[in-house]
Amino acid sequence: MQIALAPMEGLVDDILRDVLTQVGGIDWCVTEFIRVSERLMPAHYFYKYASELHTDAKTAAGVPLRLQLLGSDPVCLAENAAFACELGAPVLDLNFGCPAKTVNRSRGGAILLKEPELLHRIVEQVRRAVPAHIPVTAKMRLGYESPEGALDCARALADGGAEQIVVHARTKVDGYKPPAHWEWIGRIQEVVKVPVVANGEIWTVDDWRRCREICGARDIMIGRGLVARPDLARQIAAAEAGEEVVEMTxxxxxxxxxxxxxxxxxxxxxxxxxxxxxxxxxxxxxxxxxxxxxxxxxxxxxxxxxxxxxxxxxxxxxx
Incomplete structure (x- = not known):
């Protein structure tokens, strides 16, 4: 089982990644989205969001960092992805899940779930531009207004070359309101051959157990739950191993x-x-x-x- 720390704009920066990964239980983490559009961004722009690039793309605790890009121009994203790899990014992640209105208005994040063909082109272009040994992954929501197109979007990402898909089990319109519709994660896993990671509304060990029971996902990504309870990943890892779950005081x-x-x-x-x-x-x-x-x-x-x-x-x- 892999437990990942979710990217959260304006919250999970390099400072919080550092302290949370030192608590333990987190297998990998992701930068806040790095917005790219129209041009190749300079190196200092990437270092701003991923200072860990100076330390072999790992936090002080040795936890690997993935770089996440956000945008809608396949060529521009591909060029920036290739440059990010030159700077040391070990994995390139693509954001198709951000629900922020300002981001969606500029054709970024969850708004692209309305265009599965564009999702495919973006991933395909990035996959071609990035060295073969560097994985390209993607993060999506269930859709913009409804999950009716979730399966098509997941297929588009996988067919384009995404090697793993993180699914936040809510639509853009749902925002962060409970519940998370974990059953859709299982449905998505049935139609793609790449691993699917479950994300959304995991605040406790019991939440993780229910999520796994409902969707069957082996791997999980946690955002606010880990920020609110820094040892949650450690608790879940202990529960998975059949060990005693001890909560941090x-x-x-x-x-x-x-x-x-x-x-x-x-x-x-x-x-x-x-x-x-x-x-x-x-x-x-x-x-x-x-x-x-x-x-x-x-x-x-x-x-x-x-x-x-x-x-x-x-x-x-x-x-």
């Missing part, structure tokens, strides 16, 4: 939050870093009551030194 997690804050200070401006920390804490409140207390303590705080003092104090208190 808040006192164990707090030092990781502190490391995240230090990385944020290194890579972001004093104006950006506090908001980035609060963004993660807000999601942690779904799993840890203590995160709610810390979030409320920091809610209106903008001074970085003060935030560092509060986190350090609370950390020492927890210890």
């Amino acid at each position: 808040w006192s164990e997690l707090l030092p990781i939050v502190h490391v995240f804050w230090l990385h944020a200070l290194e890579k972001m401006t004093p104006i950006q870093a506090p908001g980035r920390l609060k963004q993660w804490l807000a999601l942690l409140t779904k799993s840890y009551p203590e995160a709610t207390e810390l979030f409320n303590t920091l809610r209106r705080e903008t001074d970085c030194q003060r935030i560092g003092h509060l986190i350090g104090f609370i950390r020492s208190e927890a210890a």
Whole structure:
């Protein structure tokens, strides 16, 4: 079984990838989508989203990173994919699932699910441009407004050369509203010969068990569930191996939050870093009551030194 950390724009950046993969249980991760259109992007643009390219495309914990591209021009995507491989990308992933309105208005992400023929051309062009030893994969939703065309889209991706398809089991219109329609993942696997990875609404070990029972997928990708419970992949891996599932405590997690804050200070401006920390804490409140207390303590705080003092104090208190 493979457990992947999902790409999430504006959330799962290199800082969060670093701390989450160090917790354990994650087999590979994916960059936020790298938008390309009309021209070959410069190297620094790729490094902005994938700083791990400087370290053999792996996080500090040694977890491999895949590079995800988003766009609608087959030729442009192919050229940028080839360049990304020159920079060290070990796997090229293509985004056909982003539900954001701004992205869809510019013919990116889930809007392309209305055009299976275009999906095929994009994957085919990228596959031709990328060295044979580098896999090309794709991520899709069930459709734009309904899942009626999901099977056609999956066939188009597989026939175009995608070696693996991650399926977020909701449509664009569904957004992130529950439930995830896991049964469609099983239906998609029946019509394509490449591996299909299940994605969507996996927040707990029990969710993973239900997802596997419904769709039969061996491999999974987790986004918000892992951000909200950083040891979820480790829990699922233990359950799969028949081992005892031990949940990370808040006192164990707090030092990781502190490391995240230090990385944020290194890579972001004093104006950006506090908001980035609060963004993660807000999601942690779904799993840890203590995160709610810390979030409320920091809610209106903008001074970085003060935030560092509060986190350090609370950390020492927890210890």
